[in-house]
Amino acid sequence: xxxxxxxxxxxxxxxxxxxxxxxxxxxxxxxxxxxxxxxxxxxxxxxxxxxxxxxxxxxxxxxxxxxxxxxxxxxxxxxxxxxxxxxxxxxx
Numbered sequence: 867x868x869x870x871x872x873x874x875x876x877x878x879x880x881x882x883x884x885x886x887x888x889x890x891x892x893x894x895x896x897x898x899x900x901x902x903x904x905x906x907x908x909x910x911x912x913x914x915x916x917x918x919x920x921x922x923x924x925x926x927x928x929x930x931x932x933x934x935x936x937x938x939x940x941x942x943x944x945x946x947x948x949x950x951x952x953x954x955x956x957x958x
Contacts (some may be wrong), residue, residue: 876940879924880914889957890930892942894950903946904933909954913938928954 890906911929915938927938930952937945939952 874916877916878913878938879916881929882912884909884911884928887957888928888954890928890932890952890954892932892950893953894947898947898949903950906952907931908957910936915940928952 888909890909892900892903892906894900894903907930909928909930913927913929914924915927916923917925927940929936929938931937932942942952943950
């Protein structure tokens with residue numbers, strides 16, 4: 867039984883700020899058309915997202931800045947393509 871019971875799948879059920887020094891890079895399969903897709907940006911927080919497919923019923927996703935706004939990976943993929951991925955790494 868999942869730890870979280872009740873929230874709709876994909877709902878954000880909590881958020882914490884991120885520490886400095888992390889960045890999201892946007893990835894795409896080879897040959898993908900990425901024209902108009904904003905690049906990644908600084909991680910500004912972490913959200914707990916209800917996900918019945920995840921262990922415990924939730925997953926932790928980054929909140930990052932790109933194209934002048936904050937995004938979760940789900941929001942970014944919905945706006946720019948499900949084929950895109952995000953990878954968190956150290957900011958240069």
